[in-house]
Amino acid sequence: MxxxxxxxxxxxxxxxxxxxxxxxxxxxxxxxxxxxxxxxxxxxxxxxxxxxxxxxxxxxxxxxxxxxxxxxxxxxxxxxxxxxxxxxxxxxxxxxxxxxxxxxxxxxxxxxxxxxxxGMPAVRTLAVSALPNDAAQVPEHRARVLVCSGGPCMNAGAAEVWQHLRARQEREKLRHGPAGMMSCKTSCLGPCALGPVLQVWPEGTYYGGITLDALDQIIDQHVIDGDPVHAWSYAPGRKKQQLRKP
CATH class of the missing domain: 3.40.50.1400 (Rossmann fold)
Incomplete structure (x- = not known):
């Protein structure tokens, strides 16, 4: 080969x-x-x-x-x-x-x-004019998923988590319909020792130590069905928490 x-x-x-x-x-x-x-x-x-x-x-x-x-x-x-x-x-x-x-x-x-x-012919000529005042539709998604892209989370595998999330979102058309989701990368979400970290809204649930299998479970159970996955979630609070194995 x-x-x-x-x-x-x-x-x-x-x-x-x-x-x-x-x-x-x-x-x-x-x-x-x-x-x-x-x-x-x-x-x-x-x-x-x-x-x-x-x-x-x-x-x-x-x-x-x-x-x-x-x-x-x-x-x-x-x-x-x-x-x-x-x-x-x-x-x-x-x-x-x-x-x-x-x-x-x-x-x-x-x-x-x-x-x-x-030196090649242009693929598109840009007209310099005022932008049209187009209307916009507000999405009706049920959930928004934030993936931390701070340094510790990137070191822990956040890039792969993001890739997997976006690939599945596109493949299964999860951005369409009221049961769907929006997603975005963010700066630091806070609990750096628990990376890779993501957060699912509107519940605001924090997830840590995310693997690709865990992400699939979170999408299926929480994003789509609205039921947080407690095995991978961490409750907010002033007490420091260590990454655990589900």
């Missing part, structure tokens, strides 16, 4: 963006026949990095190439932590996984690509 190169974009849920990623992967594969090329999203959308690590777990090597600019060191660290958590949860050996140098490391080729794009 060939080594696998995973092109990691930030976020997208629309079908045209998926098709665009596949075209990019096909083009890269034609230039690098020694690699099998796949793609994933790092913040929102499917397939996620974890999905692709599972799909190519039998490959001798997996290299992750972040497509975003600028190349933030925190992004590379987040990828490393995601891979470590994935490998820890596997049974049996895991492939060698590394992170490719950022795109900014290939400045001559990158500058050439940007120059070529700048």
């Amino acid at each position: 060939k080594p696998v190169l995973i092109l990691l974009a930030k976020a997208a849920i629309a079908a045209p963006a998926h098709a665009d990623m596949q075209r990019i992967a096909d083009t890269v594969a034609s230039a690098l026949p020694q690699w099998q090329v796949a793609w994933a999203f790092g913040e929102q959308g499917a397939p996620t990095l974890r999905n692709q690590l599972d799909a190519y777990a039998l490959a001798p090597q997996i290299r992750v190439l972040p497509l975003s600019l600028p190349a933030e060191p925190a992004s590379v660290n987040a990828i490393a932590r995601s891979v470590q958590r994935w490998a820890k949860g596997r049974e049996g050996p895991a492939p060698i996984v590394d992170v490719a140098p950022p795109l900014s490391g290939a400045l001559p080729a990158l500058a050439g690509a940007i120059a070529a794009a700048a």
